[in-house]
Amino acid sequence: MNYLFKRLALLPPLLLVISFLAFVLVRLAPGGPFDRERKPASPEIERALLARYHLDEPVARQYVRFLAGLVRGDFGASLKYRNHTVADIIAQGLPVSLTLGLLAFGFSMGLGIPAGFYGALRRGQWREHGVALLTLLAVCVPSFVVGPVLVMLLAVKWSVFPVALWESPLHVVLPTASLGVYFAGKVARLMREGMIETLRLEFIQTARAKGLSETAVLLRHALRLAVVPVVSYSGPLLADLLTGSFVIENLFQIPGIGVFMVNSSLSRDYPMVVGLVLLYAILLLVLNLIVDLAYHLLDPRVRHE
């Protein structure tokens, strides 16, 4: 509990530093939110716009204003999508991105854990090498390769699945698979090596010696410890899935928040960028915390340290 408290206490100062870095970094980039296609007609209008969003003030003052808003739960207004607040846009897109991320998480775990488990049991056989090669292959085809290939084959050529958008359950299949394959391979590799390591340990011998069935040994005793590396990877995995969805949302035109991360950074939509960076940081920090706690529960050796 003490540990949990310490970790929680670290969150606010960390988020403060992150928000400050993001806040300053986006403003260091040349060009403003009102150049390019949204160039106002006259310098007066531009000045009025800047004043309206308080962009004519010194950065330190703006940051204090931003923090004051944050306390009230206000991330500010988007500069590109006028009449929308950052919180609005996030509230609309986040459920979609989270759904995609969780589906892909389930996909990679559901495929990776059994594959790795199976691969570890068939040591030295062609089936082991088959599993090893397949998982390695999966790690070599990132989502932006799997995605277009799947679209080309399953959507355009054979019209099994829709090409894009996010409407029916059928629309969900291709994005989930494209995002998940790479990570399924990674999970399978971790699982396989964890299982091989675990089967070498003495408590497995003990379990066998006392006459447990092989199924019980593998499922009840070995699996629990062998899955620890996968669990400790699942925090970074979720983070990678969330950032990986930048590409997938772009490719399948899914209305999530991943698309906004890149676009708002390019169009210098300052409040949007800062809000999203903060959001990703919070998600990541909380996820990592949960993973660490799960890790402590699973491995008795960590617990007693």
Add this chain to the structure above:
Amino acid sequence: MSDANVQSPTARAWQRFKRNRAGWCSAWFLAGFVLLVALWPAFAPYPPDAISDAQFHPPSAAHWFGTDVHGRDLLTRVFYGARISLLVGGVGAGVSLVIGVLWGAVAGYVGGRLDGLMMRIVDVLYALPSIVFVIVLLTALNGILDRFQARGWSGETARGVQLLGLFVGLGAISWLTMARIVRGEVLSLRTRPFVEASRALGAGHARILWLHILPNVVGIVIVYLALTVPAVVLYESFLSYLGLGIQPPQASLGSLIAEGASQINPIRIYWWIIAFPAATLALTLLALNFLGDALRDALDPRSALDQSPVR
């Protein structure tokens, strides 16, 4: 036992590496591929950005990989792209090597409160959405470069700075695991008798680090370097796919795949503009991963656990 029969650890590792067929083949494949893309400009039949009327030609004797939307020869584009991807992967991993080894060695060797502080920083950085920061950084850099180009910088210089930004940005988010591993090794080496002996003989810290400690971490550093290269190549492709990395008319494997993906339409399938860059990327990553695994088995037989070098 005579000296002739005693193998040095290096020789033993080399023996183990040579016995690993997949790793050995990958090493040769990569060496050949690097040589090919490095020398390609010398005997390329087409310049990389020669636009022609032959748009979307499927693979043929004249264009082995076909041509793209502007009638450019895809084989040449892919090889030029692979050149950039491999360069970014190599140099980016090199940057992560320098930062990671320095950070880890100092933390492990000095120990105490500094060690605690430096490792907490690593922990914190682990938990950050680093790629998000790289995206913000690269868009800023691209904006700055556009401005300088408008003021009369040559495209050549701007492209150079752009590459440099990619190297540093990707290296800067890839050094964390390296630092952790090096620190762990140094921490245990520091208390070993031969280091104490050297200290008793009056050797300075720099001498001990350079002569006694660093040579002993080389093996594990090589292993993680080899696993970092494919990770950086992947990051670069990811960024270039999003249009943040390499800017046109230059290409990397990631931006070529993006170009291919943007040409998907229900009327005609130009499979080659996506299949060849994608296959090249997959094959390169496969060989790099095989090589990394083989090096790990050879140099660090103890650790069987796969630790991703980049968070």
